[in-house]
Amino acid sequence: MTEAMDLPAPAAKRSRRRPVTRREVVLILSHAYIWLILIVFVLPFLALFAYSLTGPGGEYAIENFQYVMGSFSENLVWSFIVVGFTLVLDLVIALPAAHVIVRYSFPGKRLLFSALTLPLYVPGAVIGISLVLVYNFTYHLTTTVWGLVLAMVVGSFPLMLMPIVVAMRDLPIVFEEASECLGATRLTTFWRIVFPLIGPGVSAGLMLAFIIVFNEYLVTLFVHPPGITTAPLRVFNLVRTAGLLPTTAALAVTLQLISFGAVLLFFKVFGTRYLKGTYLL
């Protein structure tokens, strides 16, 4: 042990004298590159954050965020309501849909799958315009929050469906067969066996759909009913009419932090419990 401790010392002395090797240059350059990328990606957010802390007329920065909690709280609440309903509807549709798509074969299955994932490839503005046309036939949808929720479901449903389909494909069918042979009905099998085992897929879908729906303003712009303005739409409206104020920046930062929090929560809760491999043998 002592021998091993002694040995590196002279080696370190020698290294101080020798010139920088090519390997070290490469190492330094790659570190620099990684940091550059990090800065480029994070910089806009940092700039926005810094701006949100500046006060009009040199007042305390925290007032911007108090303003968010006050005047903008209504918009945040609407955002959460819309996102909440949307996620529930997404899940209610996606779970049985994924089960049918993975476990059964029927004519037109590929076509159905393509149709369901279509919104992923269609620009938000196109979805918005199409929905305005459709909603014109149904007065109720344009005046209540449900029109907005349904629009969000159309746009975010594929994001929920995809990870669940993948998780269910990866789940060996033998668990379901074992459950049925032990006397469980299909419904019991689904809730007690399949649902817990596709947990990672479900949570990934929830996270993706949450982030997309929570930050969506373009489709909202087209179909939001009078009197309902979600937080991202409010940011858009304010920037368009009043320019970029520190209070608007504070609202934008709040939205970012909530999205970031959702991702962190996902990795904290599901990332450790499921992704580390306890859920499949």
Place this chain on the structure above:
Amino acid sequence: MSRVRLNHVSKHYGQTVAVDDLTLDVANGEFLTLLGPSGCGKTTSLRMIAGLIEPTAGQIFFDDQDVTYIPPRTRNIGFVFQTPALFPHLNVADNVAFGLSVKGQKKDVIKPRVEEMLALVDLAEYGKRMPGQLSGGQQQRVALARVLATDPRVLLFDEPLSALDRNLRDSLKYSILDLQRRTKKTAVYVTHDQSEAFAISDRIVVLDHGRVQQIGTQTDIYLNPQTPFVAEFIGATNGFAGTVTAVGGSDEDGRVTVGADGVTLHCRGRGDVAVGDDVLVYVRPENIVVLGDGDDAEYVNVLEGEIDRVIFEGPMAQVRVDVGGRELRADVSGGERLTLITRRGRIRLGFNDASLIPVPHAGAVAGS
């Protein structure tokens, strides 16, 4: 405990016939094994008994109940899969309790039953463990406890040992048999491994290409294979194609004499062949004796050939002999006989008429 009957059951997948007109009668408490190579329809048959697959034609009965089209959950079966298929998110005790809990049993009924079952498979202390923390053999034992907990009418095994290593396979196969005997349950067991089938079955059904080749006890199948497929599958690798030239002789039940490519073979008698029939004559490698000088008189059949290859495998040697262009394999054991084997040269092989098995066959070539 139920009698299981399959009545002319078939399963077709498009043009492919997976199971062709299978009729079986498994007695109450019997251990029946479906044996055959992969793709012979044994697993399909088992899954039809379980209700995981619906037959294309035919009926399946448990006792007098027609279960052909009822789902697995109402059949009250215990199915042990190739993989243990323990629910990975439930601990061992909850896995064993699953069947009872979905049937709406009370907690105070379930708990002692689970403990009883875990004790039965020697895993009493493992209730709180997660399946991932158990070895493959332990997991398969939990799977056994899980199906036994529901007190099933029939136990179904789909190659439950094939995912385990060799030592574990040997010990677990006797545990399975022991549990089946103690619980007196009817069992249908699927395997491609003939030693496994021979070790634990009451009766064996040999399947090939979806058709029953032979149903019988180990002795029936080993000594009296009914078709060339059975003979070859059970390890009779030396075959001669020939025609019956004479029936009857010194033997009590009438020796069968077969002429095959210039060789005359005197075989054990069997009632269902007549002069002029095409037969395949099989002899097992372990029944061929290497002859020394003066031994010839003891054997009815003596063939001479050229040694092709000798492979020593511990206590025995595998000798490949070229007899008039036909390769025969003889397994020689015992020191005295081993000394008769040389690396090269001519050798004489002798076999009794009792060890030659004639199998009726319509004009095919042996060993094909």
